[in-house]
Amino acid sequence: MTKGNNKELMKIESPSKLSYGISKIRGLPFDKLIVAYYQRPYKWNIKNVNQLISDLIEAQKDSEYRLGTIILFKRDDNKYEIVDGQQRIITLSILLYRLLKKFNKYNNEKFLNFYNKLNKFWVNTKFKNPISIQHVKNNLAAIDERLGDLDEDFLIFLLSECEVVFIELSEISEAFQFFDSQNARGKDLEPHDLLKAFHLREMQGDSLSKEDEENIKNWEEYDSKDLSELFLCLYRIKRWIKGKDAKFFTKDDVDTFKGISIGNHYSPPCYSPEIYCHNFASLSPTIIAFPFQLDQIVLNGSRFFEMIKHYADLYKQIKTSRFFEQYCLPDDPSSASEIIGFLNKYGNKSRTGDLYVRDYFDCLLLFYVDRFGLSEEINKVVRKIFLFSYLIRLSMHTVQLASVDSRAKDSLILRTIRDGLTPYDVINLAKPPLEKPASNADGDLLWFYKKTSNNNSSLNENENK
Known part of the structure; x- marks a missing residue:
């Protein structure tokens, strides 16, 4: 929120159909504004509302005040979908409604x-999301508590x-592209925020x-x-199985999670497995789950959100020891x-190097479960994954992200999970030798590693095959 001025508003790489300018609040076409279904819930809270009112009271000392930018998509019916700025618009509409009522205007x-x-x-504006409904109720109450501080001059x-800066586009794709480009420069927007906007846009019309x-x-x-952590894990798996580096997941990497749009006229044969699975699962979604795989093409729109829920649940489970208790066998060591x-x-699980190795372990385990699911063999598999991943920690004095990334993208166990046909392709890998532990190796970790290694006989596991 800034004081108004007559300087150039901003430099814009103009899309093909764009208009922009400044509008006083009373000039906004509230009757034509639409909060589209693909928007996130209304999340401004009581603190946000009180801050807005306090800022406006302070701004009355000045001649004019600017309340930020809104991005609008002009539809064929001459209504405007709010692409960016809905939190501010909804809050202003509540505040103005209560003020007009108070002064009988x-x-x-x-x-x-x-x-x-x-x-x-x-x-x-018909909210269905209970989060939005609750925030509207809370903010109405907060505004009512502040009405005593506000006079008719405040309303005027x-x-x-x-005023607000408005940017109006007549192509929805360009509206979202502009939203992405504007917000990608901000410090607070995460890569998954841009992905959310993209895939919500893909759902338009559904x-x-x-x-x-x-x-x-x-x-x-x-x-x-949590979303940032999940996307980093998924991104690393998708990159490492192709032999590519994956130290960080940034806004430049979001295309990794953009794929094909069901219903497009162009559908080459390589899209067929995903399209067939989508169509088959759509016949009875409550009975047949879509078979997500991390090395498959991403389906844009609704399936993306379903995919993230699927992997968020799975990622949480594999990090929890109690989840694996159901697969324990009597007298099963490690x-x-x-x-x-x-x-x-x-004790030292939070050292920087240990965190890097734990991320690698989690990626390997998630990728294995994604490929082969869960069964009693999971105990043998986790032992093997532990030995391969934590060998890095115990054999190196200093573990850097680049070291883990370099080993991961050329990892024998990762390639075996990728190319294997049964869990035993992983289980039958020879355990890696720990020739000389690093001088600063954690004592408890070293003891547990040796204990697990001694209980990890490939010959015995071969006999059980």
């Missing part, structure tokens, strides 16, 4: 037209002296099923840090549950 000829536009906005200032709405709701409830329980608690 809804009966005043000068304000009647604007009041009717606000009413129309709320008729058009907000309507006539406050009638959302209950499963779609639930998957999007789940996405909104994920912690951003079970999957025991190994993961140890990795979750040993």
